[in-house]
Amino acid sequence: MVKGQASIKDTLEALGIPHTEIERMVVNGRKVNFTHRMKEVDNVLIYPHGTPKNQGPFFLKPAKFACDVHLGKLARHLRLMRLDTIYKINITDQELFNISQKEKRVLLTRDIGILKNNRATRAFFVYNTSPEKQWKEIIKRFKWSTSVKPFSRCLECNGKIKRTAKSKVLKFLPLKVQKFYKMFYQCADCRKIYWQGSHYQKLLKMIKK
Secondary structure, three states: OOOOOOEHHHHHHHOOOOHHHEEEEEEOOEEEOOOOEOOOOOOEEEEEOOOOOOOOHHHOOOOEEEEOOOOHHHHHHHHHOOOEEEOOOOOOHHHHHHHHHHHOOEEEEOOHHHHHOOOOOOEEEOOOOOHHHHHHHHHHHOOOOOOOOOOOEOOOOOOEEEEEOHHHHHHHOOHHHHHHOOOEEEEOOOOOEEOOOHHHHHHHHHHHO
16 A cells, blocks of 8 residues: 555665666556656556566667676676676775766666665666676676677776787796797786686686586
């Protein structure tokens, strides 16, 4: 039973449903927005993202993400797949909202409180707790399994990785790496150096799977 003239947004969130998880709402056969004022006799149908005729903002390409402080491993996985992802270990909720709005990034979080905030206009609740499952969840949710390009973003800072000459990075390499590897890549921003060692093979297996 609805008391007073609460908005449909407030009513749904009182039931534990963040507004960012809703694709569309139909009240008494008519599509409404979150400002609709509820009445006791209203017949309400709620459609989550992923239902037919989905026209939500999350399907716009190319995607850009911002992860909250608890999703560091997910951020690295998304960067691994070339997806532009902002993550800072000490970022505040207000900074997340600012970045999401200014840069039109989808805010990824497992915090229901963040999703209920009015500033969370582009946000998505990550259901899985395992980083590997979270990664698959995001790729499937945004339907981009064929448009990713692995190993083109820095896992540490999100900068773009480019091929570099061995002579330019030689002095920064461990002796074994100098001896056994010829191809090197470097982040244009933080200057981190990458090569196709054993860790690369593990990541490649994970990507193929």
